[in-house]
Amino acid sequence: MLYSYAGHILVIDLTTGNIEKQELNEDYARQYVGGRGLGARYLYDLLKPGIDALSPDNILIMMTGPFTATGIYACQKYEWVTKSPLTNIYLCNNTGGSFGVRLKESGYDGIIIKGASNTPKYILIDGDNVDLQDASSVWGKKVSETQRAIYEMTKADTIVCTGSSADLPNPVKFAGVYDGHRCSGRGGLGAVFGSKNLKAIAVMKPNKKIEPKIYNPSGLKDELSELIKDIKKNEVTGEQLPKFGSIIWMDTTAQFGILPTRNYQDILTYEDIEGKIDTTGYGKKVVKSKELKAINCLDCPILSGHVVIPDHGEWAGKPTKGPEFETSWALGANLGIIDFGHIISANKECNEYGIDTISTGVAIGFAMECRQKGLINDDILEWGNSESVIKMIGKIANREGWLGDTLADGVRSASEKIGNGSNSFALHVKGLEVPAYDPRGVWGMALTYATSIRGACHLKSWTVAAENSKDYIPVSTEKKAKLVKDIQDLRSVMDSLIVCFFAGRAINKDWIVRLVNVVTDFDWTPEKLDEIGARIYDLERMISVREGITSKDDLLPHRIMEEPLNNGQWKGKKITKENMEIMLREYYKLRNWDENGIPKRSV
Ligand code: SF4
Secondary structure, eight states, X not given: OOTTSOOEEEEEETTTOOEEEEEOOHHHHHHHOSHHHHHHHHHHHHOOTTOOTTSTTOOEEEEOOTTTTTTOTTOOOEEEEEEOTTTSSEEEEEEOSSHHHHHHHTTOSEEEEESOOSSOEEEEEETTEEEEEEOGGGXXXXXXXXXXXXXXXXXXXXXXXXXXXXSSSSOOTTBOEEETTEEEOXXXXXXXXXXXXEEEEEEOOOSSOOOOOOSSHHHHHHHHHHHHHHHHHSHIIIIIHHHHGGGHHHHHHHHTTOEEETTTTEEEOHHHHTTTTSHHHHHHHEEOOTTHHHHSOXXXXXXXXXXXXXXXXXXXXXXXXOOOHHHHHHHTGGGTOOOHHHHHHHHHHHHHHTBOHXXXXXXXXXXXXXXXXXXXXXXXXXXTOHHHHHHHHHHHHHTOHHHHHHHTTOHHHHHHHHXXXXXXXXXXXXXXXXXXXXXXXXXXXXXXXXXXXXXXXSTTOOOHHHHTSTTOOTTSOTTHHHHHHHHHHHHHHHHHHTOOTGGGGTSOHHHHHHHHHHHSSOOOXXXXXXXXXXXXXXXXXXXXXXXXXXXXXXXXXXXXXXXXXXXXXXXXXXXXXXXXXXXXXXXXXXXXXXXXXXXXXXX
């Protein structure tokens, strides 16, 4: 028997309309836990290598974890896995909101979606009654309009959906999926929805909640009363995140000398952003609102999201969720726009069309540099010009004009079309656009981007704080392979249970083991956690290896590898091929992967 699982998954074939309730594979749950790990295990079995990610052959999986619906604070997210149309490799995304909890309370640990419908559909889940409903009336609609319309039709408690960009005949390759104000943006999950003619999934609040059976209920109660104290007394989870959300990392990234601007051509110092797009600037935009709980995740005392009000554009005056740090970098600092007013409006535009803010900002930065270098003709794109950014967001989301259509496929594809050496500043790894930390001043992030399982991603191993502690030298290869591997393995487990990345400051490895051992009978130790993390990472790598990924793909863009930083405290620093090889060799050895980056263990 499995404690803390619902014990069933939904399997929905959109081609045939067949819907089945299947038993959860207990061995898989014990080996791969839930969320990301369990989703990857099912994907490994079901996904045929080499298929087109936007064909009916792609498989879409949503999984909760053993912490879901247990009331454990900041642990109520859920995970999506699929093959990405942007990178053509494995994709995993975790999302906040309420979908995971409501699904598990309805009796399911996850959903596997196969095939494609001939006509637009949404899935309606009401306990054991699961139906495919006609979504023609909301096809092509933006996110909030879709959520409102489906709510009117169903009165569902939770609605996850795509925006208009996913419903195009050729969906934007980085279209996302939205749970209320929470977004699963990276890698084109929404495009996979669109290719399957799937607009949304709606879950009714169950009349009778199915609560997971907890292994040690009184132990859980005791642990929760201790955990809340640790969350509150931790400076990051108890003070900084509740006040400023992830914008706290705008300040530190600038202070550490690694906040890039103008498509990584230069670095912004803290003085450049002070009082404007730092925590102080953000604090001025936050408003008190009764919407606060609704924009945050269920059962989270941290409440890292805030309500802000766009001051111009179509959404002016309407309260919305404040932008995260990565968004504020991609749509603001990266484009030379040091103004939260603009960032809030640009974020809202992206979230309504349903496109990933990081990929959108990096794609626009790439196009601005192409124009700067005379490689494209465009009369609106210009560094620091917020109007041109808002217009370009609309063009990308609608695939309007040659440039909008080109950028909607991501910077890897755009640089192949534009040519003329533009690939040297097309900032992506394996097709996924880079986030906000310039690795030239923090070399562990170079290895992180190169080896992250879904392409350039900061979430799978964020080394910035560790590398700026007394134990490390940021611009050195020393000890970086072990640091990156250890964090990646821990994150694999956190994404499988599922523990919010932000809460990880308080919910550390010891806490995770304690919590696992009260909700399940898994009897974990810290060593067991490490072993499971490495097993999940190997499995995910194997899914991408089947798609052709090897060590030749664990590379960074030319700009980061070979162009020295122009300014800032790390002026003159670059990674170089030799340094990457040193870190990668050590990393493969620690992972027990061969020199081609292939795991030696069999799945
Ligand atoms: S810290 Fe923020 S993102 Fe994490 S669970 Fe809480 S509200 Fe959600």
